[in-house]
Amino acid sequence: MREIACDVAVIGAGTAGIAAHAAATRAGARAVLIERGPGGTTCARVGCMPSKLLIAAARAAQDARAAGQFGIVVAGVRVDGAAVMGRLRAERDRFVASVLSGLERIPAELRLAGSARFADATTLLVDDHTRVAARSVVIATGSSPGVPPVLEAVADRVLTTDTLFERATLPESLAVLGAGPVGVEIAQAMARLGVRVTLIDPAPAVGGARDPEVAACAAALIGEALDLHLGATVEAAEAVPDGVRLRWRGPDGAEGHATVERVLAAAGRPPNLAGLDLARAGLDRDEAGLPDFNPQTLQCGSAPVFLAGDVNREHPVLHEAQRQGWVAGGNAARFPQVEAPEPWPSLAMVFTDPEMAAVGRRFEARAAREWVIGEASFADQGRARVMGRAAGLMRVYAEPDGRLLGGEMVGPGVEHLAHTLAVALQEGWTAATFLDRPFYHPTLEEGLQSAVKAIADRTGGTR
Structure with missing residues (x-):
């Protein structure tokens, strides 16, 4: 068995693992990257x-169907x-x-192919060919799609995000189990x-709202485009000649x-820990x-082991996985001296049409009784009406003194509005501070301005 010594061993070459390896290397550590494949990151390949x-x-x-409203x-x-x-796979393959x-570009001697397992806290065995002795280890093995037990009887007719995009063409009909961000995006697109799409989820909301x-x-x-069943639980699935019959x-x-x-x-996507x-x-x-870990340092207890990316279930989105990789890789290189950077404001998006987003503090009925909430409808928003996309709602939350806490929204262009609100939260702005910034007319951003102005009106912060 080959023997390799290094400062940091990173298990997994997805978004978090690549970032961890780069951070450790930048910190001056000799870092080894171990990948069992397939490579290319979850985001680029199947996400x-x-x-x-x-x-x-x-x-x-x-857009083609809706062109008539403009006289086209x-x-x-x-x-x-x-x-x-075909186009999807061709472009996907470019990203991969x-x-x-x-x-x-990583030196070949610092890249290992195979499945890693721990021999002890700082020794890894890669298949049966390599023993890696490290000072610290980053686990960045990501996640894989889960299949509910109720579907086991029809497993050969079940798709996951790992297999959906390999289909030669679109199905005639599709049931999507799970109305979270991934499920609702794919369901509406299909x-x-x-x-013909049926979307089923035991939760009471779509997109995690x-x-x-x-x-x-x-x-x-x-729900306008598909058969939506919220609060519903699938109880049986059976194979029939033309597909799968579901009962919920x-x-x-x-x-x-x-x-x-x-x-x-x-x-859902359980973490890859097996x-x-x-x-x-x-x-x-x-x-x-799941190992116990500090969500700021990403260290597992006092061990020289760090957990980054989707595998820790903390924030399973690419920008957080990348940042976690940088934090974990840097801390692994500096171990036992570790840093705990302040977390970013929570930022979640769902790329439906209209889009959905949640920023910062999430809604809680009990806490919301003490908040000041500003609301704005896209039904009356000027730019949204011009675009023929006048539908949606945004709600922004603030403390009684006007300090912004977060918000949820569904509407056109909210991927951009959510970024603006996230910056405001990170900077600690009040509603008055937010309003003392330029808002061009006519833009969708004026809708966010209206919601924040409603807060300022109630907290004495209107200019």
């Missing part, structure tokens, strides 16, 4: 980028499913190739591309059913096997 390519195609189809006549819209999926090209007003608005808007029970106890060509399991032999690393773990 952010292929899903956004599907959404872009759906948006093009929807489109004779007919025909979706070529094979062409949609770019990631792999970056990995190839529906707009002509697929917590503010009841925003959640109700989002469900009404997104709704929140009122009523039973529902549908027969679809395929089922997409989009109810096979690591974490017990040999001496880490304290919870009932699900």
Whole structure:
């Protein structure tokens, strides 16, 4: 067995792992990167980028159908499913190739292929060919799609985000189990591309919305294009000649059913921890096997082991995974001296149409009784009406003294509005400070300005 000594060993070459290796190297450490494959990051291969390519195609189809409101006549819209999926994979492969090209710039002797497992807290065995002795280890093994037990009987007709984008064409019909960000994005995109879609989730809201007003608005808007069942639990699935027959029970106890060509399991991505032999690393773990870790330093207890990216379930989005990689890699290189940078304001987005976003403090009914809440509707927002996209709602939260806390929104362009609000939160702005900034007319940003002005009016901060 080959022996390698290094300062930092990084397990996993996804977004967090690549960032951790770069941070450790920048800190002067000799860092080894271990990847069992397939490489290319979850985002590029099966996550952010292929899903956004599907959404872009759906948006093009929807824009063509909606052109009549502007006096533009489109004779007919025909979706070529094979062409949609062909472009998706071609562009996806470009993104993956770019990631792999970056990995190839790491010296070959510092890249190991295979599955790593702990022999002890600082010794890793890579398959049966290499023993790695490190001063510290970063676990950045990511996550994989989970399939609910109820679907085991029809497993050969179940898709996940790891397999969906490999289809040659679009299905005729699709049931999506899980109305979280991934599920609702794909469900709406498929529906707009002509697929008959049934979306089912035991949760009461789409896209992870917590503010009841925003959640109700989002469900009404997104439910226009598909058969939406919230608060419903799938109780049975059976194979039938033309696909899968599902049976579910709704929140009122009523039973529902549908027969679809395929089922997409989009109810979560468990962390990739199996096979690591974490017990040999001496880490304290919870009932699900996740090591106990500090969410700011990412260190597991007092051990020289750090947990970064989707594997820790803290913030399973790319920008957070990248930052966590930088933090974990830097701390691994400096161990035992570690740093605990201040967390960024929470920033979550759902790329439906209209888009959804949540920034900063999430809605809690009990806490909200003490907040000042500013609200603005996109139904009356000037730029949204000009664009023919006048639908949606935003709610911004603040302390009684006007200090901004966060907000939730559904509407056109909220991916940009959410960034603006996130900066305001990170800078500690009050409503008055926020309003003392330029807002161009006519823009969607004026809708956010209106919501914050409603707070300022109630907290004495209006200029």
